Structures are given as structure tokens and as C-alpha cells.
Amino acid sequence: MRAIKHRLLVILLLLSSALTLQAQIPEEVTDVLRKCANAMGNPQGVEYEMSLKAKIALVTVLKGQINVFAKDNKNKFYLSMKVLGQPTKSAGGFDGVNQWKYTQGAEGDTIFIRPSAHKMRNDYDLNLHIDLEYSKATMKTRFGNYVITFTEPKDPGVPKKVTMTISGKDYMFREMETSKDGTTMTMKLTHLKIGVLDEIFTFDPNQYPDAAIVVYN
Secondary structure (H helix, E strand, C coil), X not given: CHHHHHHHHHHHHHHHHHHHHHHCCCHHHXXXXXXXXHXXXXXXXXXXXXXXXXXXXXXXXEEEEEEEEEECCEEEEEEEXXXXXXXXXXXXXXXXXXXXXXXXXXCCCEEEEXXXXXXXXXXXXXXXXXXXXXXXXXXXXXXXXXXXXXEEECCCCCCCEEEEEEECCCCCEEEXXXXXXXXXXXXXXXXEEECCCHHHHCCCHHHCCCCEEEXXX
């Protein structure tokens, strides 16, 4: 009896080990993501434009465009979109000293400023370390691009499924689609340029003269 229990324990341990190995993200996926992060992190800086679209079932509830500038640890974005047909704009970034965000609201425009030694992630940052948030990923090639699908999220708060398309030629990001709670969000690259001037990251609140300023310490 003791020998049988020991064998069962060994079998269970082997099964557990096999399941753990199956849940790991394939090395080929992490390698493509690493090359994409290096490409998008070009030391000369990267400027890119993406179209945004969100659908619930077959109904488009959000449509817009975002322009992003990134260099070293600094970034800046401008977002223009329509939510249920209503236009809205926002902007934000990190200039090396302050994390800031401009928003429009029913009661007026506001700029939120938070001094920070490091850039904090915002809603529209490209997450090129997404492999850390999921337990399963599959990859295939389509029209010369890598198409990676992530499932089985480790945190219930992240989308249940994410599909990312990366260029097989230069490893630049091309498209991302996320699915969560019946909503599908698509971000598609429409313009890309290498080389960004440092001056673009300078935060000038005078660009938003009608906005109230809120500073967090």
C-alpha cells in the first residue's frame, strides 16, 4: 500500500510539473516581444500614430486616434476620439520630472501633475511585457508578420484575450486587439517615424490656458 501511495505521489508530481511547463510562455514568443521592445525603444526616439476602435457586439462605441512620442524614459501622447458619438480630447506624458495628464470634463478642463522620478504607465501605453501577465500564448505567421495570442490571464482584471501583431521584417508593433467583458478594443498602427527632438517632451501648461491645474505631491 505504501509503495502504491508513493507511486501515485510521484505521478501527481510529474503531472503537476508537466502542467507547469505547458503553462509557460514559449521562448519564441518572448524572443519576438523582446525584439519588438528594442525596436520600439529606438534611442533616436519613435513617433507613431494609431487608430483606436472599441466595439460592443457589432456596435462601435469608441473611435479615435492617438499620437505618441517616446524617447528614453520620456513620452507624450495626444488622444482625440468620439465616445458614443461625443468628441473628447486628452493628452499627457512624462518629461523626466513630472507625470501629467490633460482631460476634458463637463465641469471644465483639468491638468493633473504628479512629480515622479519614473514614468508611470498610462492606459494607452504599448505593453510589450504582456507575456508576464498571461499563462498561455500561441504564435503564428501571417503575411510576413508575427501574430501572437495571449490567453489565461494571471489577473482577472486584465483582458481575457489579447492578440498582438508584430512586423516580421523590423519587429515594429503593428496591431493589438483586446477582449474583455464583451468589449473588443483594436489599436492599429497608421504612421511610424524614427527620430524625435527632445523639445517635444517639454510640458507647457500654457498650451491649455482654460484648464485648472491639480498638483499631487
